[in-house]
Amino acid sequence: MKVILDTDILSMFAKIDEVELLGQLFGKDNLAITPKIMEEISVPLDYGYSFPTKVIPYIGVIPLDGNSLLEFQKFLSTRGDLGRGELEAVALCKIKGYRFVTNDILARKFAQKEGITVFSLQSILRSLWKGKLKNKNEVGEIIQRMKKADNLEVSKKVEKEIFG
Numbered sequence: 001m002k003v004i005l006d007t008d009i010l011s012m013f014a015k016i017d018e019v020e021l022l023g024q025l026f027g028k029d030n031l032a033i034t035p036k037i038m039e040e041i042s043v044p045l046d047y048g049y050s051f052p053t054k055v056i057p058y059i060g061v062i063p064l065d066g067n068s069l070l071e072f073q074k075f076l077s078t079r080g081d082l083g084r085g086e087l088e089a090v091a092l093c094k095i096k097g098y099r100f101v102t103n104d105i106l107a108r109k110f111a112q113k114e115g116i117t118v119f120s121l122q123s124i125l126r127s128l129w130k131g132k133l134k135n136k137n138e139v140g141e142i143i144q145r146m147k148k149a150d151n152l153e154v155s156k157k158v159e160k161e162i163f164g
Helices: 007-015 019-026 035-047 066-078 084-096 105-113 121-130 136-150 156-163
Strands: 003-005 031-033 099-101
Touching (some): 019 121, 035 084
16 A cells, blocks of 8 residues: 655655665555655755655655545645645545655644544654564664754653654
8 A cells, every 4th residue: 555755754764864664664666755745855955965866766756636636725725734745645645545654743643633544753663673674773773863864852752652
């Protein structure tokens, strides 16, 4: 089943050169983004950052069809608290039955309210060691690299969710 990745998750994994881990976890052919997320992940290229080049050739873009576009337009008029990338992803996931991967709490709650299966960063990191793709120490190292590369803050509560 397709998994739509949000910009925040993609940029974290790209900055530490681990986008392939997402492919190992979900299946490379299942990974996708929307056109708005492609726009968002590409913006840093204009400022001299190269990490988007690790994402762009690796993950396919799925355009919105008529029903998904109608749903996106509905969300645009009712959800000013979320970005276009998140809204486009939620619309596509809702119409197509895809899953959504985001680290944005508001986007996660909204998608869940819309009946979409959502994966957070915590669930991904937990799945890496539970699924034996990485051990706990390696996941801890990934977290440390994300903290450094993306100024990520991970509370003790979140670490418990990952490793508990």
